[in-house]
Amino acid sequence: MDAFQGLAQFTDSQKTLTQVIGQTVPLIDAQTSDQRKIDEASLALGAYLKMVTDIVSQASGARSLRVTHQDANCTLATETWRFCIAEKSVTVNINSQNRTVWVVTLTSADGEPTGLSDYPAVQIAGYQPLFIPELSDSTAGRYAWYYQNEHGEPLTADIAQSLAARTVELPGMQILERQDAVSTVYNYP
Structure with missing residues (x-):
């Protein structure tokens, strides 16, 4: 429950x-x-x-809400967290093979976010995001991901550009504390 x-x-x-x-x-x-x-x-x-x-x-179930002591680092450093998302084809090394795959990079304008349990990611329906350390710099707030489907096949540009659904995931964010969160979308040229 x-x-x-x-x-x-x-x-x-x-x-x-x-x-x-x-x-x-x-x-x-x-x-x-x-x-x-x-x-x-x-x-x-x-x-x-x-x-x-x-x-x-x-709230008493094993997979449900828990009221716990909140660590002092469990909040975003500012009231707003600004970021942009860039998507493009990039050649990356996957299992010792260079493959051209669709890469989504989430870049924070405010540096590394605090209070999250893991890196922020962009989810694409039907695909698993896989972190690319070589293209990322968490201290600067830059996180790059490529994607694989359930068969382990990487997402490529010809398929990715036709998939509209994207979700930004902020793992471990205290949502009850941030009920006033407002999202804004800008289209950068």
Whole structure:
């Protein structure tokens, strides 16, 4: 299971629920005899507890959200992280053979990003990205990848140029911390 559905529901209804709890619960004390007031407060608290319990339950699976101590280095160094992507055919050495393959290079304008668990990559549907150390410089924020399909065949220009779907992957980025992330696309000549 995955806790994102529960978190989304909680985030969406938290303001209204907090307001209802604030209007109903303070009216209840040891001398309250109005059953309607008690039921309204109970309903509001019950809804809140149900959502929190669902999130905890959903997050308890082995492959799900974990709340852990966050290291001080787990954030991007700046509020924005600017990068550009270049794609072209390049001859690279693959298994001791020079092969002309489609290479995608992601270059950061802000230097090496911090707070990621691995190098940023551009994913192309149906292909596995393979890092090219010779064309990359992580300290400068430059990452080059070539791609292979499930049969181990490298992606070439004649196929790559017809594949539109590209996804930038930032492994390990704290997405809950960066909910305000906004992406912008520029077309460089």
